[in-house]
Amino acid sequence: MIPRGRPTLDIHDVAARAGVSVATWRRRHHAAFAAAVQPLPGSVRPLIYDAAQVDAHLAGEPLPALPADPHPDDLLTDAEAGAIAGITASTVRADAVTGLIDRGTERHGRRWWTRSAAEARAGREAQYKGRTAGAKDLAPRIARTDPRVREVAAIIAAAEAGTARPVTAAELAEQFGVSTRTAERLMAKAGEARREES
Structure with missing residues (x-):
């Protein structure tokens, strides 16, 4: 979170203010700096101060102390805004594209949203109600059997009973308008289905 109206710096800006290169800053000064100055809450990649x-x-x-009380103009990350709005960080980003929340402002290579925008989004229902995160199917999904498998099984059964001549994969491919490989798969599935029945 960036408190309302507070200028911020990333590590490159900090090094520039100290009058050294980033490499020199990291080598000579960063350990003492990191022990004394905490990055702003929620800031990652880059850390900002x-x-x-x-x-x-x-x-x-x-x-100086940071403001302790929340303000409507505080800038929040997608995760922080999502926590207030009751949605995920990815939904915040998606809603910014579709206009359900404002587009936010860019700072330090990432997007930030005001607390007021997140609170306003909390009062609106989602346009798309997908599956709840972590939800499990109540029942296993039913695998649909290809109707051609039953037809091929009937043809094979008739051939085994002697009431029809045996059929080849090439003939089935021509009959069903599929490739020979698909016809071979249909024959294999038909054989499995017949074994399960018997």
Whole structure:
């Protein structure tokens, strides 16, 4: 979360303020900095820091406190906005594309949403009600049997009974308008079905 109206810095900005390269900053200064200055909550890739706290650390002064009370203009990550709105982070991003929530603002290479936008989204129903996360099917899905398998099984049964001549995969392929390989699969499934019945 970025508190309302607070300028922020990523590690490149911090190094620039210190007047050194990022490599030098990481090698010589970052350990002490990370022990003293905490990244803003929810910030990852990149970690971002409050500019006033960074400046105070670089000047050797006590760090100013961040605002403690939530404000409608606080900037939130997709996960933080989703937690307030009661939806997932991916739904926040999808809703920004479809207009169910504003598009947010970009800072440090990622998108942020105001607390007020997340709270407004919480009052609206989702357009698409898909499966609940973690839901399990109540019953196993029914596998549909290809009707051609029954026909092929009947043809094979007739051939075995002597009432019809044996049929080849090439003939079945021509009869059903499929490839020879598909006809071979139909014959195999028909054989399995007949074995299950007997």
